Amino acid sequence: MELSGGEIIVRCLKDEGVEYIFGYPGGAVLHLYDAIFQQDDVQHILVRHEQAATHAADAYARATGKPGVVLVTSGPGATNAVTGIATAYMDSIPMVVISGQVPTAVIGSDAFQEVDMVGITRPCVKHNFLVKRTEDIAETMKKAFYVATTGRPGPVVVDIPKDITDPGYKIPYHYPETIHMRSYNPAVMGHKGQIKKAVGLLLQAKRPIIYAGGGVILGEACEELREITRLLGFPITNTLMGLGSFPATDKQFVGMLGMHGTYEANLAMHESDVILAVGARFDDRVTGKIAEFCPYAKIIHIDVDPASISKTVMVDVPIVGQVKPVLQQMIDLIQDSKMRPSEDALSAWWSQIDNWRSIDCLAYDRNSEIIKPQYVIEQLYQVTQGDAYITSDVGQHQMFAAQFYPFDKPRRWINSGGLGTMGFGLPAAIGVKLAFPDADVACITGEASIQMCIQELATALQYDAPVKIINLNNRYMGMVRQWQEFNYSGRYSHSYMDTIPDFVKLAESYGHVGIRIEKPGEVKEAIEQAFAMKDRTVFLDFMTDREENVYPMIEAGKAHHDMKLRVAPSAKTERELA
Amino acid sequence: MRHIISILIENEAGALSRVAGLFSARGYNIESLTVAPTEDPSLSRMTLVTRGNDHVIEQITKQLNKLIDVVKLIDLAEAVHIERELMLVKIHTTENSRAEVKRLNDIFRGKIIDVTATSYVVEMTGPSDKLDAFIHSLDPESIIEVVRSGPTGISRGEKGLHL
Numbered sequence: 001m002e003l004s005g006g007e008i009i010v011r012c013l014k015d016e017g018v019e020y021i022f023g024y025p026g027g028a029v030l031h032l033y034d035a036i037f038q039q040d041d042v043q044h045i046l047v048r049h050e051q052a053a054t055h056a057a058d059a060y061a062r063a064t065g066k067p068g069v070v071l072v073t074s075g076p077g078a079t080n081a082v083t084g085i086a087t088a089y090m091d092s093i094p095m096v097v098i099s100g101q102v103p104t105a106v107i108g109s110d111a112f113q114e115v116d117m118v119g120i121t122r123p124c125v126k127h128n129f130l131v132k133r134t135e136d137i138a139e140t141m142k143k144a145f146y147v148a149t150t151g152r153p154g155p156v157v158v159d160i161p162k163d164i165t166d167p168g169y170k171i172p173y174h175y176p177e178t179i180h181m182r183s184y185n186p187a188v189m190g191h192k193g194q195i196k197k198a199v200g201l202l203l204q205a206k207r208p209i210i211y212a213g214g215g216v217i218l219g220e221a222c223e224e225l226r227e228i229t230r231l232l233g234f235p236i237t238n239t240l241m242g243l244g245s246f247p248a249t250d251k252q253f254v255g256m257l258g259m260h261g262t263y264e265a266n267l268a269m270h271e272s273d274v275i276l277a278v279g280a281r282f283d284d285r286v287t288g289k290i291a292e293f294c295p296y297a298k299i300i301h302i303d304v305d306p307a308s309i310s311k312t313v314m315v316d317v318p319i320v321g322q323v324k325p326v327l328q329q330m331i332d333l334i335q336d337s338k339m340r341p342s343e344d345a346l347s348a349w350w351s352q353i354d355n356w357r358s359i360d361c362l363a364y365d366r367n368s369e370i371i372k373p374q375y376v377i378e379q380l381y382q383v384t385q386g387d388a389y390i391t392s393d394v395g396q397h398q399m400f401a402a403q404f405y406p407f408d409k410p411r412r413w414i415n416s417g418g419l420g421t422m423g424f425g426l427p428a429a430i431g432v433k434l435a436f437p438d439a440d441v442a443c444i445t446g447e448a449s450i451q452m453c454i455q456e457l458a459t460a461l462q463y464d465a466p467v468k469i470i471n472l473n474n475r476y477m478g479m480v481r482q483w484q485e486f487n488y489s490g491r492y493s494h495s496y497m498d499t500i501p502d503f504v505k506l507a508e509s510y511g512h513v514g515i516r517i518e519k520p521g522e523v524k525e526a527i528e529q530a531f532a533m534k535d536r537t538v539f540l541d542f543m544t545d546r547e548e549n550v551y552p553m554i555e556a557g558k559a560h561h562d563m564k565l566r567v568a569p570s571a572k573t574e575r576e577l578a
Numbered sequence: 579m580r581h582i583i584s585i586l587i588e589n590e591a592g593a594l595s596r597v598a599g600l601f602s603a604r605g606y607n608i609e610s611l612t613v614a615p616t617e618d619p620s621l622s623r624m625t626l627v628t629r630g631n632d633h634v635i636e637q638i639t640k641q642l643n644k645l646i647d648v649v650k651l652i653d654l655a656e657a658v659h660i661e662r663e664l665m666l667v668k669i670h671t672t673e674n675s676r677a678e679v680k681r682l683n684d685i686f687r688g689k690i691i692d693v694t695a696t697s698y699v700v701e702m703t704g705p706s707d708k709l710d711a712f713i714h715s716l717d718p719e720s721i722i723e724v725v726r727s728g729p730t731g732i733s734r735g736e737k738g739l740h741l
C-alpha cells in the first residue's frame with residue numbers, strides 16, 4: 001500500500017486508535033485536511049480557535065487517560081496553540097500536536113505564515129520534532145505517541161512541512177508496532193531498598209499523612225492508593241490535581257491542602273512526623289514558605305520524574321518509579337510485615353485532626369439573600385449526585401469547585417492547575433463530552449474566564465456535545481479582586497469589566513439555552529432544569545455575591561500553620577486545638 | 579562549586595539548542611560549552627562547565643537527563659579526571675620581543691604554528707589555569723587575539739562514558 005505523507009499521518013492516527021482530532025485548517029495543512037476528508041476512521045472536530053483545540057484534546061486526555069490529538073496550521077495556527085500546549089505541559093498531560101510548517105525548501109526564509117514552532121514550543125513540550133522527509137513520518141509519529149504517554153506524560157509537537165505531505169509523492173506505509181529510543185528509558189520499578197526504608201518509616205510513624213497528587217491519576221494508581229491508605233489508617237490529603245484519586249467523601253480524607261486547602265489538611269501537614277508524597281510535585285501553592293514547610297517530618301517521595309524529587313523541598317526517602325508498582329510493592333511489604341502503626345499514636349493523631357476539622361473552615365453564610373458561589377456548587381453536587389465530569393476555568397470559582405464538589409472518582413475533575421489558564425473550561429467540557437456522550441458534563445466558570453473561549457459554544461452545537469455552563473457571575477475577576485482587597489487596600493485596579501454581555505442572549509444566539517438566576521431559592525431548580533435538558537447546552541448565569549472570598553487562604557510567602565480563615569478561631573479554641 | 583558535565587547526546591539538529599535553552603530557561607549559568615560528534619557519528623559529546631551549589635548541580639543533571647535527546651551524562655568533577663583546553667593566541671612581535679615570546683612558549687610547551695614578520699600564532703593545550711598563566715605572562719599590549727575552546731575532559735582509569 002502506497003500512501004502520501006498526508007495519508008500516512010491520518011493512517012498513523014488510526015493505527016494509534018485515535019478517536020478524535022481537534023483542529024483548524026490552513027494553507028500548510030491542506031494536503032492533510034484532504035486526506036482527513038477521504039476517510040472516516042478518525043473524526044475531526046473543528047473548533048473556533050486553535051487554543052480551544054488544545055484544551056479540548058487535553059481534557060479528552062485527562063478524562064480518558066488516552067492521548068489527545070491536535071492539528072493546526074503553520075504560523076498563527078501554531079502560535080494560537082501554544083497556550084494550550086503549555087497548559088498540558090504544566091499538568092503533565094499526554095498530547096500530540098501536529099502543526100503545519102512551510103515547505104522544507106523555504107524554512108528559515110521568513111516565508112508566509114512561517115514560525116519556528118520547534119523553537120517556540122521547546123520550553124513547554126516534553127519533546128518536539130521537525131520532520132523533513134515523508135519517509136520519516138510514520139516512525140516520528142510512533143515516537144511522538146510513545147514519548148507523550150510514557151514516563152512523566154506531556155505534550156509532544158510534530159511539525160510537518162507542507163511538501164512532505166504532497167499527495168503526488170507516495171511511499172509504502174509501515175507503522176512500527178514498538179519503538180526503542182536509546183536516549184529515553186523512563187523508570188518503572190522503584191528501588192527495593194528505598195521502598196523498604198519507606199515502609200519502615202511509615203510503620204513507625206506517629207503523626208503521618210499521605211499527600212497524593214496528579215501523578216496518582218496519571219499513573220492509574222488510585223486503587224493502590226486506596227488500599228495502602230486503608231491498610232495504614234492514615235489521614236490523606238490531595239493536591240488540586242490529585243482530587244478524585246482518593247474518595248473525597250471518605251472519613252480518612254482531610255481535604256485539599258495548600259493555599260486554599262482545608263485547615264485540617266494544612267495543619268496535619270505542618271504537624272506531621274512522616275509524609276508519604278505520591279505523584280505530587282511540592283508546588284509553591286502547596287508548600288507555602290519553604291523554610292517553614294513541615295518542620296518535623298521525614299518525607300518519602302514517589303515520583304517517576306527524578307527532577308521532581310528534592311526540587312523545592314529536600315526529601316529523606318526518594319523513590320523514582322511509577323506510582324502503581326511502587327505502591328503495590330509497599331502494600332505487599334506492609335502485608336508481609338507483622339508490624340502495624342501504633343494504634344494509640346494514630347488515635348491521638350486522629351482526635352487532634354478531628355479537633356481541627358471541628359472549626360469547619362469552609363463554612364459560609366448559608367442564610368444570605370444573595371447567591372453564594374459555594375451554595376451553587378453544593379446544589380450542583382446534589383443534582384448530579386456527585387457523579388458529573390466537572391471542568392473548570394481559573395479563579396475563585398475554580399477553588400469553590402475544588403472545595404465544595406467532593407470527587408469520589410478520578411478523572412472527573414478537569415482543571416488547569418499548573419499554568420492556571422483562563423479559557424480552559426468550555427473547550428475542556430466539549431472534549432470530555434465527546435469522550436463520554438452519556439455522562440453529565442458541567443463547566444464551572446466565571447464571567448471573565450468564560451469570555452476567553454466563548455466562541456466554542458458554536459463547536460458544542462455543531463458536534464452535538466451538550467454541556468452545562470455554571471457561570472458564577474460576580475462581575476469581578478474575583479480572584480484578582482480578592483488579592484487586591486487583601487494586599488492593595490481594596491484598590492481594584494482593572495479587575496472588573498464595565499461591559500459584560502447578556503449571557504442568556506449570547507447563549508441563545510449560539511443556538512443554546514440561557515437562564516439567569518438571581519435568587520438563592522432558584523438555584524437548585526435551575527440546575528435541575530438544565531440537566532433535564534439532556535440534549536441541550538445550557539448556560540446558567542448565576543448572579544453571585546460580588547465580594548465573596550475564598551477561605552482558608554495561606555497568603556503568598558506564609559507557612560501552613562499561618563492560615564487566613566473566614567472566622568478566626570477564638571483564643572479559647574486556639575488553646576484547645578494546640 | 580565548578581562542575582564539568584560530560585554529555586552524550588543524539589547528534590541531531592536542535593539538540594544543542596535544547597541544552598542551551600534549558601540553561602537559560604532555568605537560570606543556570608554556562609561557563610563554557612564544547613561539542614563535536616564522537617567516533618559514532620550519530621552521537622555528539624558535549625562538555626559543559628557550570629557553577630552552582632550541590633542542589634543546583636543536582637537539578638541541572640536531572641533536567642539534562644530529562645531531555646529526550648540526552649543519552650547519558652556524568653559529572654566529571656565527582657571523580658578524578660583530566661581536563662584539557664585548546665587555545666590559539668595571536669601575538670604581535672617585534673624584533674626585540676620575538677625571542678622572549680618563543681622562550682615563554684617553550685616553557686609552557688606551546689607550538690608556534692604561524693609566523694609573519696610581525697606576529698606569531700601560538701597553539702597551546704592544557705588545563706585552563708595553565709592557559710591563563712601563559713596569557714598573564716605575555717605583555718598585554720602584544721596580544722592581538724585569543725581563541726579558547728573551553729575545557730573538555732575525560733575521567734581517569736578504565737571506565738568511560740559510552741553507550
Ligand SMILES: Cc1cc2nc3c(=O)[nH]c(=O)nc-3n(C[C@H](O)[C@H](O)[C@H](O)COP(=O)(O)OP(=O)(O)OC[C@H]3O[C@@H](n4cnc5c(N)ncnc54)[C@H](O)[C@@H]3O)c2cc1C
Pocket residue numbers: 090091092151152153212213214215216218219220238239240241242256257258259260261278279280281282283285286302303304305308321322323324394395398399416417418419420421479
Ligand atoms: C488559582 C489557583 C489556585 C491554586 N491553589 C492550589 C491549592 O490551594 N492547593 C493545591 O494543591 N494546588 C493549587 N493550585 C494548583 C497548583 O498550582 C499545582 O498545579 C498543583 O498543586 C500541582 O499538583 P501536584 O503536585 O499533584 O502535581 P501535578 O502537576 O499533577 O504533577 C504530577 C507529579 O506526579 C509525577 N507523576 C506523573 N505520572 C506519574 C506516575 N505514573 N508515577 C509517578 N509519578 C508520576 C510527575 O512527575 C509530577 O511530579 C492552584 C492553582 C490555581 C490556578
Ligand SMILES: Cc1ncc(C[n+]2csc(CCOP(=O)(O)OP(=O)(O)O)c2C)c(N)n1
Pocket residue numbers: 393394395396397398420421422423445446447448449450472474476477478479480
Ligand atoms: C489567561 C489568563 N490571564 C490572566 C490570568 C490571571 N487571573 C487569574 S484568576 C483571574 C480572574 C478570573 O475571573 P473570573 O473568571 O470572573 O473568575 P472569579 O475569580 O471571579 O471566580 C485572572 C485574571 C489567568 N489565570 N489566565
Ligand SMILES: [Mg+2]
Pocket residue numbers: 395446447448472473474475476477478
Ligand atoms: Mg468573576
